[in-house]
Amino acid sequence: MSTATANVDPNVDHSGPTTPPRRRSQRLTTLFGRQPLGMALAAPYLVFLAVVFAYPLGLAVYMSFHHYFFTAPGAQVARPFVGLENYKTALSDPAVQRSFLNVVEFLVINVPLTVVLALVLASALNGAARGRTFLRVSYYVPYVTASVAVVAVWLFMFSSAGVVNQLLGPLAPSPSWLVNSTLAMPVIAIFVTWKQLGFFILLYLAALQSVPKELYEAASVDGSGKFRSFMNVTVPGVRPATTLVVILATITGANLFTEPYLLTNGGGPIGASASPVLVMYQKGIEQGSPDVAAAIGVILVIGVLGISLINRYLLERD
Numbered sequence: 364m365s366t367a368t369a370n371v372d373p374n375v376d377h378s379g380p381t382t383p384p385r386r387r388s389q390r391l392t393t394l395f396g397r398q399p400l401g402m403a404l405a406a407p408y409l410v411f412l413a414v415v416f417a418y419p420l421g422l423a424v425y426m427s428f429h430h431y432f433f434t435a436p437g438a439q440v441a442r443p444f445v446g447l448e449n450y451k452t453a454l455s456d457p458a459v460q461r462s463f464l465n466v467v468e469f470l471v472i473n474v475p476l477t478v479v480l481a482l483v484l485a486s487a488l489n490g491a492a493r494g495r496t497f498l499r500v501s502y503y504v505p506y507v508t509a510s511v512a513v514v515a516v517w518l519f520m521f522s523s524a525g526v527v528n529q530l531l532g533p534l535a536p537s538p539s540w541l542v543n544s545t546l547a548m549p550v551i552a553i554f555v556t557w558k559q560l561g562f563f564i565l566l567y568l569a570a571l572q573s574v575p576k577e578l579y580e581a582a583s584v585d586g587s588g589k590f591r592s593f594m595n596v597t598v599p600g601v602r603p604a605t606t607l608v609v610i611l612a613t614i615t616g617a618n619l620f621t622e623p624y625l626l627t628n629g630g631g632p633i634g635a636s637a638s639p640v641l642v643m644y645q646k647g648i649e650q651g652s653p654d655v656a657a658a659i660g661v662i663l664v665i666g667v668l669g670i671s672l673i674n675r676y677l678l679e680r681d
Contacts, residue, residue, distance in 0.1 A: 420664070422657075423657040423660050423661060424657075424661055426653055426654050426657035427449050427450065427654060427657040427658040427660075427661050428444060428445065428446065428447075428449070429442045429443065429444055429445060429654060430442055430443050430445050430448075430654060431653055431654040431657070432651065432652075432653065432654070433651070433653060445654075449654045449655050449657070449658035450658045450661075450662070452655050452658070453655050453658045453659045453662065454662070456655075458634055458637065458642055459639070459642055459659060461634050461635075461637065462630075462634070462637045462638055462639045462641065462642045463639055463666075465548055465634075465635070465636060465637060465638060466616065466617055466619060466638050466639055468548050468549075468552075469548055469551065469552045469555075469616050469619060469638070470612075470613060470616045470617070470670075472548075472549055472552035472553070472556075473552040473555055473556050473612060473616050474609060474612045474613060474616065476552070476553070476556045477556050477559070477560065477563055477608065477612045478563075478605060478608055478609060478612070480556065480560055481560055481563035481564050481566070481567050481608060482567050482597070482598070482601065482605070484502065484560070484564050485564045485565075485567030485568045485571060486567075486571065486593060486597055488502075488564065488568060489568060489571045499561075499564070499565075499568075502560060502561040502564050503561030503562070503564070503565065504561070505557060505558045505559075505560070505561060506558060506559055506560070506561040506562045507561075508558075510558070510621045510622070510625070511625065513554075513558060514621075514622070514625045514626055517554055517626065518541070518626065521539065521540040521541055521550060522539065522541070523538075523539040523542075525539075527540070528540075538632075541626055541627050542627075542631065542632050543632070544632050544633060544635035545635075547623075547626075547627050547631070547632065547635050547636040548635065548636045550626075551619075551622050551623055551626055551627070551636055554622060554626070555615075555616070555619070555622055559612075559615065563608050563611075563612070566604055566607060566608055567601060567604055567608070569604070570600075570601040570603065570604030571597070571600075571601060573600070574596065574597065574600035574601065578596045578600070579592055579596055582595060582596055602678065602679070603679075605678060606674070606675055606678045606679055609674045609678060610671045610674060610675065613667060613670055613671055613674065614667055614671065617639070617640075617663060617666070617667045617670075618640050619638040619640060619641075620638060620640040620641050620644070623636040623637060623638055623641055624641055624644075629641070629645075630642075630645075639659055639660075639662075639663045640660075640663070642656075642659060643656040643659050643660055643663075644656075646659065
């Protein structure tokens with residue numbers, strides 16, 4: 364046996380260079396994260412987001428820059444690139460302009476009202492000793508109830524011969540609430556606030572659990588009453604939740620559709636309660652202009668994103 368053969372260790376693999384285990388582990392961590400099981404569990408939702416949100420948004424952007432129209436399945440037709448023409452058509456349409464002004468009016472009423480009522484009621488529920496569960500369920504029931512059923516109740520209450528007008532008597536507005544161009548959108552804003560209030564109350568209730576009770580005790584020792592403790596302890600303590608509530612309420616309000624469609628028979632009177640999403644439906648489905656409707660949708664997404672970023676900056680800055 365030669366000396367070279369005798370010095371070879373049979374337990375060592377001399378087949379060639381291999382990837383060190385540490386480097387291989389780093390590559391797997393970079394690809395799948397530190398918890399591959401978590402990525403596996405999140406994968407179905409990522410696919411859901413891609414199919415339900417990312418792909419439609421990309422298609423809407425494509426449609427907004429082309430002369431796009433619906434055809435029979437499998438039909439091959441030319442859809443030429445038109446640049447910003449659809450955006451010019453959308454922005455010059457009085458109905459579209461009115462719809463954006465309507466949604467701004469809606470957000471001005473709905474978002475502050477939602478934040479104030481949700482925080483006040485959540486604070487009251489958090490300190491309630493009796494009936495807490497019953498009250499939480501009572502506030503949450505309208506949120507989970509079908510909009511069509513709840514709308515029927517509000518139509519009964521706010522119609523010309525409804526309960527509200529009968530109670531007000533000569534003080535009732537004329538024309539009535541939902542056919543009044545001035546009052547239609549405020550009524551819808553109050554309706555949406557009432558319907559969705561339970562969800563935002565739950566968000567604030569969860570945030571209140573993380574506010575240390577010692578802060579309230581210290582404020583009490585310093586002579587602060589309930590109102591000062593609320594303003595100096597509760598409001599700053601739930602600021603992250605307030606940011607979330609404002610952003611969610613803004614997104615929900617900007618996508619307003621069901622309420623004006625059902626309450627005011629499609630955005631009446633004369634477009635006074637029409638929302639951009641409702642106008643998108645009318646343009647794209649009823650009038651056969653999906654390219655213009657897509658342009659309205661892209662403008663709406665950009666606007667909501669900008670408002671959300673501004674709200675986050677204003678609410679989270681020191």
